[in-house]
Amino acid sequence: MNRTVHQVAKLTGISVRTLHYYDEIGLLHPCEVTEAKYRLYDDACLERLQQILFFRELGFALKDIQPILDDPFFDKNKALKNHKDLLILKRNRLNSLIALVENTLKGEKTMSFQEFDMSEIENSRKKYAKEAEARWGNTDAYKESQKKADGYSAMEWAAITEETQKIYAAFAANMHREPSSPEVQQLVADWQGLITKHFYHCTNEILAGLGEMYIADERFTKNINQHADGLAQFMSDAIRIYCKTAE
Template sequence: MGYRVGEAAALAGVTVRTLHHYDEIGLLSPSGRTASGYRRYDGADLDRLQRILLYRELGFPLETIASVLAEPGTDAGAHLKRQRELLVAQADRIERMVAAVDRLLEARAMGNALTPEEKFEVFGGFREPEGYAEEAVRRWGATPEWQRARLPETRQEWAEAERQRKDWVRRLVALAGEGVPADSPAAGQLAEEHRAMLSAAMGECGYEMQQRIADLYADEPAQLAFLVREDEQRPGIGAYVRDAVRANAVRQRA
């Protein structure tokens, strides 16, 4: 019998448009069709949809989810075990941050002074990888662009730069997670903002320099940590930024 597309969407808490998109990109094609050509989803289809949505909730881009689900010899139990491990790790990070914030609130309420280490404990998972600044200087420090760089100086400037960075990361994760093509206008806008943030950090950054930097992201996550902190990164994110930067550079030069 199976489920109509609207019924399957309602069960999963997604839109019909989402299921249509998954079908179009080959991520989830229904096992059956009615005589009139309408989609019909069976139990196995719903199991696959559940795995897709769990991976998506964990921040995996749709392209990466397709690759993960296509791994030979990986059954439903293996996927659930992997997803549980990822969720436990994510929950552990959040629990540690909540505990750190609770300690900050308690100390403030009691008027206790905190050590510098305690004040920044809440950011434990968000710190830049050790040696990142040194590595950046080694790679780019001799360039004229780096020498002309002007980093934020006041607390307000740092706060605004961090707000912009977080907003950019949020939109990046959303686009990649929804499978929006890296050569789309929305991804191109992110690429332009990426170039602007690089320019703010290292002076005027042209498309060639931007591509050289973005080319490192897929294989060297530490390089991406300048903009996307380690705990914010998701599988495939570095490659998505690289591809978006490449596509935007081609479009701008056309």
């Protein structure tokens, strides 16, 4: 069911003006714009909006949310778990503040300020936001990727995402072939080229590491397998053959 921008605004409590702004900056595009210029939003749009609101609730800036959601390796389930953990911290802090107010109303004079402490929440948020940097931050590839990503416009991100999805779809469509087949090996070369073009210079050594990660890290496995069951293993096998042949 597609909804108009006014229906989405009424459903979510987000103003029409804000939804228009999200569209303008590339954070949330409608699924369709009619000839009469009406913006329409489907369930996928609403799911993305929910993720945006979760990140906003946790203090993330709009400019930081878009690269996270547009990352081809974005893991929705992992994100929701992190959202839950941080929201629990916020809830505990609010409960402490409520208790402090109640005690003050009762006439207690204890001067307590620990309830106002945001450090635990802030530290957890930073840990979440910097997870990728913690793993890759010291590598030249990560630094190059961050530099390129910071310079992409909303339209460029959309084009990159579309290009990425097409290669995933092509791999899925060729799963009936052997990973060593010329068709699949060409897809590996295309995948390596995409990473080099848009993110960082993907050497065969780095590509081999990525291939291993696709099956060793459940977040990568789950995300890739959304395109087809067993796709992560298939891509990993194809990448291993590609890199071994290039030695």
